[in-house]
Amino acid sequence: MAERKTLLIPSLLDDWFPLLRYAFASERWEPVLLDGDWREAESLGMRHVHNDLCVPFVLITGQVLAALRSGMYEPGRTGVLISQAGDACRGSCLIRLLRKVLDREGFSQVQLLSLNVRGIDRGAALPVGPRMALRARAALFWGDALAAMVHQTRPYEASSGAADALRRKWLDLLGRDLAKDRGLSGRAILRRCREMAADFRRLPVKAGRRQVIAVTGDIYTKNCHLGNRDLVRWLEAHGCETAVNGMSWYVLYYIDTHLDVWPRPARLGGKLLGAHLERLQRGMLDTLRAAGFTALPPYRALKAQAAGLAPMSCALGAGWLMAAEMAGWVRSGRRKVLCCQSFGCLPGHICARGQYASLMCKLPGSLIVGVDFDPSTGEGTLESRIRMLLDEDLDLPFPRE
Numbered sequence: 001m002a003e004r005k006t007l008l009i010p011s012l013l014d015d016w017f018p019l020l021r022y023a024f025a026s027e028r029w030e031p032v033l034l035d036g037d038w039r040e041a042e043s044l045g046m047r048h049v050h051n052d053l054c055v056p057f058v059l060i061t062g063q064v065l066a067a068l069r070s071g072m073y074e075p076g077r078t079g080v081l082i083s084q085a086g087d088a089c090r091g092s093c094l095i096r097l098l099r100k101v102l103d104r105e106g107f108s109q110v111q112l113l114s115l116n117v118r119g120i121d122r123g124a125a126l127p128v129g130p131r132m133a134l135r136a137r138a139a140l141f142w143g144d145a146l147a148a149m150v151h152q153t154r155p156y157e158a159s160s161g162a163a164d165a166l167r168r169k170w171l172d173l174l175g176r177d178l179a180k181d182r183g184l185s186g187r188a189i190l191r192r193c194r195e196m197a198a199d200f201r202r203l204p205v206k207a208g209r210r211q212v213i214a215v216t217g218d219i220y221t222k223n224c225h226l227g228n229r230d231l232v233r234w235l236e237a238h239g240c241e242t243a244v245n246g247m248s249w250y251v252l253y254y255i256d257t258h259l260d261v262w263p264r265p266a267r268l269g270g271k272l273l274g275a276h277l278e279r280l281q282r283g284m285l286d287t288l289r290a291a292g293f294t295a296l297p298p299y300r301a302l303k304a305q306a307a308g309l310a311p312m313s314c315a316l317g318a319g320w321l322m323a324a325e326m327a328g329w330v331r332s333g334r335r336k337v338l339c340c341q342s343f344g345c346l347p348g349h350i351c352a353r354g355q356y357a358s359l360m361c362k363l364p365g366s367l368i369v370g371v372d373f374d375p376s377t378g379e380g381t382l383e384s385r386i387r388m389l390l391d392e393d394l395d396l397p398f399p400r401e
Helices: 017-024 036-048 053-069 088-104 131-158 164-179 186-201 219-223 230-236 249-259 262-291 301-307 319-331 346-353 353-362 379-390
Strands: 005-009 030-031 078-083 111-115 211-217 240-244 336-343 367-373
Touching: 005 017, 017 030, 017 131, 017 164, 036 053, 036 319, 053 078, 053 088, 053 219, 053 346, 078 088, 088 111, 131 164, 131 240, 131 249, 131 262, 164 186, 164 367, 186 262, 186 301, 211 219, 211 230, 211 379, 219 336, 230 240, 230 379, 240 379, 249 262, 249 301, 249 319, 262 301, 319 336, 319 353, 336 379, 353 367, 367 379
Parallel strands: 005 030, 005 078, 078 111, 211 240, 211 336, 336 367
Antiparallel strands: none
């Protein structure tokens, strides 16, 4: 058997990649999650790519170069996994652009692997098999459930660090399940969700409520601490609770809105997969709500609520799902929404910025503030814009649905 190579995975989904990495493990590849400070990644990335490129590409480039320059990884035995969305996103050219950077910096032996379902860079595609799919399914819903529990518990924990310690415990337990292909059936996935919920409900918490800020936007700046400069931790340090939607909604949105470009057999398979994932999502949400945690409505209900808020044909990037998430949070009583965007993201500028004012008119009593993350923007500028949201007193009556 050939010796396993190291597969470097740049940051993207903080609450999901610690589990999803097991889906990418194989006899050939040993996954390693990259981490680090956003300042270092930003500074290094900006020295090697054009400043017209989007923030995710800048940060991913910086993160990969920092790892390869560390001397911890032998270039000839190292690969880098790159997620490529398609959808008129410049990130779809990321492999070809990053290849030039690595070649120029003396890392031409490092293999770049593409993770996508659009057939982009097929010669570099990471093989997807049943084992990978089953592990990814479990990691998706466990990540959704665990993220909701941590975000809604950590701001109120009686003992500092208790929620993060419990999160690490469950990441270890679930990681062992995934590594051994154990408990990956639908029933077993939901059983683990119930066990996690019971564990988090037993955690001692302080009385009182905090201001809740719903965080939406494109995937990278919403779900990655590098992309949003540790936004969740900053909000919690300033007395807030954050509400961030899970990834299963985006997966279902992607399947639902991209079926028409797939071959007929793939369209049928996509519909069956979507229906199956929707059933699992409803089961996960029932578990969360039974334990006292909150979440957005199931995908199909959220989509129905989005009618009239944004063009349903808008499926570039997060498309109409972004408007649906914002409206879903507002209607659940979380009226302050922070929409995070990557400066230089074409779908984000087209599909997000134009929605804010319209949504606030259609959702009386809401306040939606957009913030663009860009290397040229100082921390003071970003914080002052976020404080516009935090300091606003919304005293208009707005009952929860």
